[in-house]
Amino acid sequence: MIHIFVNDKPILLTTLVEEEKGFKNYLLSTVNIGKVIKELNTTSLKEIRLIGKKEEKLLPKFLKKLPNVVAGGGKAINDKGEVLFIYRNDKWDLPKGKAEKKESIEETAVREVEEETGVKGLQISKPLEITYHIFKRNGRHKIKITHWFEMTTSYSGKLSPEVTEGITKVEWLNESQCQEALKNSYANIKSLI
Incomplete structure (x- = not known):
């Protein structure tokens, strides 16, 4: 199953039809994606499943439903094993x-x-997974496709948040600090740590 996040709630792309318990099923081929996004944002549903016939066609079909934004990101690790957040x-x-x-x-x-x-x-030491999330910019929904990489560095200099991008802090976090930070993070980030 492929997870596409709307905030912290997933849209699951699948070929399996299961009885609806805390989620809804829709056919991928005919779904109104705007309605699905609204439903996830305004109801207590935990997820929505979009059903297709062939596993290999699920993602390509879904990606045609919204404008795509391709991005790259990193899970950077320093010499102490700390992760950059x-x-x-x-x-x-x-x-x-x-x-x-x-x-x-x-x-x-x-x-x-x-x-x-x-x-x-x-x-870059190795590629990690690709994550998908839907966001709204200038009144339009888009899907961000982020290619993640694990990176290493020996950098020990000053950290400087890119304030123009709304970043207020940059910190190296050890394992226990990472676990604490993940309590206030995004579902797709939790899957990378």
């Missing part, structure tokens, strides 16, 4: 941002982590 919109998050023209997704991820945090010397 940003604080934005009253939530702990990992740095990420929109890809620019003629830039590889790896270049996007490194550039965004550097710009949002001030950390230098980032090396």
